[in-house]
Amino acid sequence: MKYNIPILLLLFFAATANSQISRQFTVDVTRAPVWSDTRSSVFTGTFTIRDIPEPNKRVKVGYTLEVIKELPESAFAKEDWALRLYYYDNVVQVLGDTLFVWPGPHYRGQIYTGSFEFMPLVSGNWDITFYYQGHEGYLLPSNYLKGISLQWCIDEDGTIHYLGPKRYDIERTCENARVSFFSKDSVFFKLFPEQRGQESFEYEIMVAPLPKIGDTSTILFDLKANKDIPEGCRIDLHTFGLTLPIPPDKLSPPFYKGQEILYVVKIVPMSFRDEHRITLILMQNGEFDNNHLTQAIGCSMIFDDDNNLRYFCRSTDGLPENKYSSRLPEAGSKIKPRRLRLDIDQDKINDRWEILRHLEKQK
Structure with a gap:
């Protein structure tokens, strides 16, 4: 430094x-x-x-x-x-x-x-x-x-x-980039306070081990509902520049105010000259007039030319372009965003708690 x-x-x-x-x-x-x-x-x-x-x-x-x-x-x-x-x-x-x-x-x-x-x-x-x-x-x-x-x-x-x-x-x-600093073992990322209480979910994101091109990491989304999320709402998982070695569970409302949800996704970053992204997107319908985006929960990862993680942030807004484009020596094949519809599997909650405890020890 x-x-x-x-x-x-x-x-x-x-x-x-x-x-x-x-x-x-x-x-x-x-x-x-x-x-x-x-x-x-x-x-x-x-x-x-x-x-x-x-x-x-x-x-x-x-x-x-x-x-x-x-x-x-x-x-x-x-x-x-x-x-x-x-x-x-x-x-x-x-x-x-x-x-x-x-x-x-x-x-x-x-x-x-x-x-x-x-x-x-x-x-x-x-x-x-x-x-x-x-x-x-x-x-x-x-x-x-x-x-x-x-x-x-x-x-x-x-x-x-x-x-x-x-x-x-x-x-x-001052540069406006909001990049999360991380340890040698894991990343811990939270919802910014100016948004707290206004979003459908409060959240924390934990990643371990540190993402690396070609290696598997586990992302834990720790969600807490700020209001009732009615049945019929949809939660999609979008990824860009990432493969999912294990199909993730699905998330299906209803969820109730105060309910906590631990959601686990395993990722493998691809060799790709751009930011790598993973996002949970909540879209509401049913009692609402029509579908509309209500919240995006996710993060962006920037990798260096040695395939190691360089920056971890909610988005690349404010980050100079030369710090997140063309950092990898070779561009991978053209990548299309992936979208998955999710429903929660309560039977795997114990496994998620084990991951959470492991990550908490490394904070």
Whole structure:
């Protein structure tokens, strides 16, 4: 993995004197631009990052918060504050508690310190935000409710391009590819949080061993219905660039809200110059007016010229074309997408649980 250290040093607001040895940096959120939300927050502060964030590696972050406003005499100033660490829980993993209690009473200039650890899981532009969780019954000015953010931009190859206070211009310049970082043994991929509760199914996708051209891997779809899926709906399996050595089970509604379904598919990636895809597609009919696509659950795989997995993502949107086209030395024969209609076989549920437990141990 390569680090663009000159860009890092340029973009960091401040760095400690021993940063070249310990790779420790201090992000001073008190010096955020005038147009940022930080200017109107009840508190501000600094984040001290103990190491440069890397994919699937723990990073410890210390924080020092300071009250920067005169607080009126009220229960808000006297009682403890509950601070929530907000993050995109499917693109980063925070290790430990995300709720912190800042003891009262509070006054301008008061200091609060602590730390947390996180692990980047998906490339792109992301941030972790401290904000006041609030207290039922408090009527506060809206500017008291804003928090402070630690933002980073990490590309699909694991290189950090920005680490610092929240900046909206970084959102425009950071590559938008959302590639899941994976271990040497398996891939773990989840539904993005902004979609949670809006889709027919919440889902997680686990793959082991790592897909490789010509080798067999097992994909486990862990589905949970967010609503009733009536009888007569159809679930198809679409693949592109993959062969299925064992015919998969079928999935047939009805499914009921809260029902969990573990669905297993074995795949063999073909030597093919393009992204390889597998997708479950739910189409509803019956009580609805006509068939229409309601959800696509799947992933794309990009292989390198050594036949090993290079990128794993929900789609190639935002990924530069030169990173997913013509990566294999020889193009395979022309491939047509495959479509299978699925019905679930409950008799094989125990086998799926064994696969799930195996994958959970490798996370």
